[in-house]
Amino acid sequence: MSVLASTDSDIAEDYNCGMNGSIKTDVAIAGGGIIGLSLGLELRRRGLSVIVIDRQQAMSSASWAAGGMLAVHDPQNPAELLPLSLRSWELYPGYLERVEALSGKKVPLRTRRAMQYVASDRAAGCRYGDTVTAAEIAEFAPGLDAGDHIFEWLEEGSLDPNDVREALPAAFVEAGGTLLEETEMLGVETVTGGVLVQTTRKLVSAGMFVNCCGAWAGEAEGGLPVVPVKGQMANLRLAPERLRCVVRAPGIYLVPRGDGRVTIGATIEHVGFDETVQEPSIRKMAAAALSLLPEAEAPPQMDMWAGLRPGTPDGLPILGAAAKERCWHATGHYRDGILLAPVTAHVMAQAMLGESPDVGLEAFGAARF
Numbered sequence: 001m002s003v004l005a006s007t008d009s010d011i012a013e014d015y016n017c018g019m020n021g022s023i024k025t026d027v028a029i030a031g032g033g034i035i036g037l038s039l040g041l042e043l044r045r046r047g048l049s050v051i052v053i054d055r056q057q058a059m060s061s062a063s064w065a066a067g068g069m070l071a072v073h074d075p076q077n078p079a080e081l082l083p084l085s086l087r088s089w090e091l092y093p094g095y096l097e098r099v100e101a102l103s104g105k106k107v108p109l110r111t112r113r114a115m116q117y118v119a120s121d122r123a124a125g126c127r128y129g130d131t132v133t134a135a136e137i138a139e140f141a142p143g144l145d146a147g148d149h150i151f152e153w154l155e156e157g158s159l160d161p162n163d164v165r166e167a168l169p170a171a172f173v174e175a176g177g178t179l180l181e182e183t184e185m186l187g188v189e190t191v192t193g194g195v196l197v198q199t200t201r202k203l204v205s206a207g208m209f210v211n212c213c214g215a216w217a218g219e220a221e222g223g224l225p226v227v228p229v230k231g232q233m234a235n236l237r238l239a240p241e242r243l244r245c246v247v248r249a250p251g252i253y254l255v256p257r258g259d260g261r262v263t264i265g266a267t268i269e270h271v272g273f274d275e276t277v278q279e280p281s282i283r284k285m286a287a288a289a290l291s292l293l294p295e296a297e298a299p300p301q302m303d304m305w306a307g308l309r310p311g312t313p314d315g316l317p318i319l320g321a322a323a324k325e326r327c328w329h330a331t332g333h334y335r336d337g338i339l340l341a342p343v344t345a346h347v348m349a350q351a352m353l354g355e356s357p358d359v360g361l362e363a364f365g366a367a368r369f
Contacts, residue, residue, distance in 0.1 A: 021202065021203060022202060022203040022204065022205055023051060023178070023202050023203070023204050023205065024204075024205045024206075025049045025050060025051045025178070025204065025205070025206050025207075026043070026048040026049045026050065026206065026207045026208070027040075027043050027048055027049070027050045027051070027206055027207065027208045027209070027210065027352075028050075028051050028053065028195070028197045028204045028206035028208070028209050028210070029050065029051070029052045029053065029209075029210045029212050030053050030054075030185045030197070030209070030210070030211055030212060030213050030220055031052070031053075031054060031211070031212030031213040031214055031216075031217075031220075031331070032052050032053070032054030032056075032057075032058035032059065032169070032179060032181065033054075033058075033059060033061060033062060033063040033212065033214050033337065034059065034063040034161075034164060034168060034337055034338060034341045035063075035212045035214070035330055035331065035333060035337055035340075035341055035344055035345075036052050036054070036210070036212030036213075036330075037052060037058060037059070037168045037169060037171075037172045038095070038168070038341040038342060038344065038345040039210060039212060039330055039344065039345040039348055039349065040052045040172050040177050041098070041099070041102075041168075041171060041172050041175055041177070041345065042345035042346060042348075042349045043349055043352075044172070044175040044176050044177050045098075045175070046349060046353065049176075049178075050172075050177045050178070051177070051178045051179075051180060051204055051206070052172065052177060052178070052179050052180070053180045053183050053185055053197070053199055053204070054179070054180070054181050054182075054183065055182075055183065055184050055185070055216070056181070056182065057181050057182070058168075058169040058179060058181055059161075059164065059165040059168060059169060061214060061215065061307060061308060062214055062215060062307045062308055062309050062310065062337060063161060063164065063165065063214075063337060063338070064161050064162065064165050064307070065161070065231065065233065065305055065306065065307025065308075066161045066307065066335075066337065066338050067158070067161075067233065067253060067255050067263055067265050067266060067338075068110070068158050068159045068160055068161045068164075068255060068263070068338055069114070069156070069158045069246055069248075069253070069255060069338070069339070070088075070089060070092065070109075070156050070157045070158060070159070070338065070339045071085075071114070071154075071156060071248075071335075071336070071339060072085040072086060072088075072089050072154070072156045072339065073085075073116070073154050073156065074116075074248075074335075074336075075116070075119075076335075077315075077336065078314065078315050078316055080316055080363050081315075081316060081336065083359050083360075084317075084340055084343050084344075084347075084359050084364075085336070085339060085340065085343075087343045087346075087347075087358055087359050088339055088340050088341070088342050088343035088344075089156070089339075091342035091343055091346060092157070092342055094342075095341070095342040095345075096109075096159075098171070099164075099167050099168055099171045100167065100171075102170070102171035102172075102174040102175055103166075103167040103168070103170040103171040103174060104170075105163070105166050105167035105170065106163065106167075107159060107163040107164055107167050108159070108163070109157040109158065109159055110157075110158050110159055110160055110255075110256065110257055110258050111157060111158045111244065111245050111246050111255070111256060111258075112155070112156075112157050112245075113140065113153055113154070113155060113156070113245040113246070114153070114154040114156050114158075114245055114246035114247070114248060115132050115137075115140075115141065115151040115152075115153065115154075115245055115246065115247045115248065116129075116151060116152050116153075116154050116248050117149055117150070117151055117248055117249045117250060118131075118150045118151060118152050129152045129153035129154050129155065130152065130153050131150060131151070131152055131153075132150075132151040132152060132153055136153075137151075140243075140244045140245045141243050141244070141245060141247060141293070142242065143242065143293060143294065143295040144243075144247065144292060144293055145291065145292055145293070145294055146292075149249060151247075156246075158246050158255050159338070160257050161338060164338070180199070180201060180202070183199045183200055183201045183202075184199060184200040185197060185198070185199050185213075185220060186198040186199060186200065188209050188221075188324065188327060190324050190325050190326060190327070193207070194206055194207045194208070194326060195207075195208065195209045195324075195326050195327065197209055207326065208326050208327070208328065208352060209326065209327045209328070210327075210328045210329070210330055210348070210352075211224070211322065211327070211328070211329050211330070211331055212330045212331055213310075213331060214226075214308070214310040214331060214333075214337070215227070215228035215229075215273070215308040215309065215310045215311075216228075217310060217318075217329070217331035217332065221322065221327075221329075224318065224329065224331070224366060225312060225313055225369050226310050226311065226312055226318065226331055226332045227270070227310075227311050227312075228272060228273050228308035228309070228310070228311070229268060229269065229270060229308065229309040229310075229311040229334065230267065230268075230269040230270075230271050230274060230275065230306055230307070230308055230309075231265060231266035231267055231268065231269070231306065231307055231308075231309055231335075232265070232266060232267045232269075232277060232278065232281050232282055232285070232304070232305070232306045233263060233264065233265035233266050233282075233304070233305055233306070233307070234263075234264055234265075234282045234285065234286060234298075234302050234303060234304045234305075235257075235261045235262065235263055235264070235302060235303040236254075236261075236262040236264055236286065236289060236290070236293075236296040236297060236298055236302075237260055237261065237262070237296065237297040237298075237299055238256070238260060238261075238262050238293070238295065238296045238297070239260065239295075240258060240259055240260045241258065242256075242295070243256040243262060243293065244256065247292065247293075249292055251288055252264060252265075252285060252288040252289050252292065253265060253266070254289055254292065254293060261303075262289075262293070262296055264285055264286060264289045265285070266285075267281055267285065273308065275306045275307070275308060276306065277304045277305060277306050279304065282302065282304045283298070286298040286302070309333075309334050309335055309337075310331055310332050310333060310334060310337075311332070311334050312332040312334065313369065314368075315334055316332070316363065316364055317330075317331065317332045317333045317334070317336075317340065317344070317364055318330075318331050318332040318364060318365070318366050319344065319347065319348060319351075319361050319364040319365070320351060320361045320364060320365045320366065321351070321365075322366060323366070328348065328351075328352060329366055330344055330348050343358075343359065346358060347359050347361060
């Protein structure tokens with residue numbers, strides 16, 4: 001597929017000097033969260049010029065508010081998601097290495113194992129890993145009150161989204177990408193040989209356009225069935241290194257950050273674009289967490305926040321070509337945007353450049369709706 005030729009110096013000159021009120025680029029991406037920036041980084045690696053447009057600051061919505069679990073085998077995930085999840089886990093080491101090398105900022109895995117609650121009808125044989133023993137609880141989660149719960153080990157990691165928030169935008173810019181923050185996208189028009197993206201600041205002329213707007217993806221392109229699903233979260237306090245794995249139990253998860261913070265989450269609320277934090281909901285969630293980990297503390301002034309996940313009717317992301325020529329979708333990742341960022345960038349770049357994606361995108365196309 002041909003794209004509009006442009007150079008990074010052309011982009012910078014047009015943008016900074018405002019010579020003709022427009023910018024030319026190979027690919028315009030709407031949405032500066034982890035999906036949009038990861039795709040932008042991958043396309044830059046392949047030599048394309050890229051502009052990422054964000055209505056707020058980059059990484060300021062769901063990407064920042066997430067738990068950061070790389071929950072490859074989460075039993076709540078649709079089965080169709082597993083091939084993407086497995087491939088993304090394979091890509092993660094190289095992805096983090098590149099982000100760190102470009103940004104100069106560390107994005108470490110904070111944990112490498114997870115204790116997953118096993119429902120009673122599965123307790124006779126764990127699905128993915130070995131049953132967690134009392135000795136292992138004492139080693140990895142001393143003080144955990146498992147009660148009658150049975151847990152299995154899952155070999156999966158977690159990271160702190162704040163680390164990604166600091167590193168990924170810087171890595172994208174260092175790679176030669178252009179980031180337009182505080183810029184609203186107004187519309188996309190297909191023209192001969194490319195697209196025109198209207199924004200509140202500049203007119204962007206691009207060879208291709210990708211909707212990575214997360215919870216706002218349905219508003220960016222009418223008819224796309226992506227809706228915001230609110231999640232409220234908080235931090236408990238615990239002695240550093242006391243909890244050394246993720247714990248997932250019914251209605252609650254605990255993600256240690258390694259510095260005394262234990263992130264707990266998360267509510268699932270269909271309340272539109274409401275991002276307000278409601279302390280009663282947080283305190284109820286904290287009580288559930290403390291029943292599992294009594295030695296943790298829910299301080300009077302807890303860190304509390306909320307984010308909006310991009311949900312779809314079937315819980316699967318929307319990946320692939322849009323109805324408009326030269327337009328693409330990469331959105332609707334719901335609770336797995338952090339996990340699926342590397343593979344989304346990889347397979348979308350393959351599809352956009354006419355290659356066969358490592359993981360087939362047939363199950364994720366917008367046409368299924």
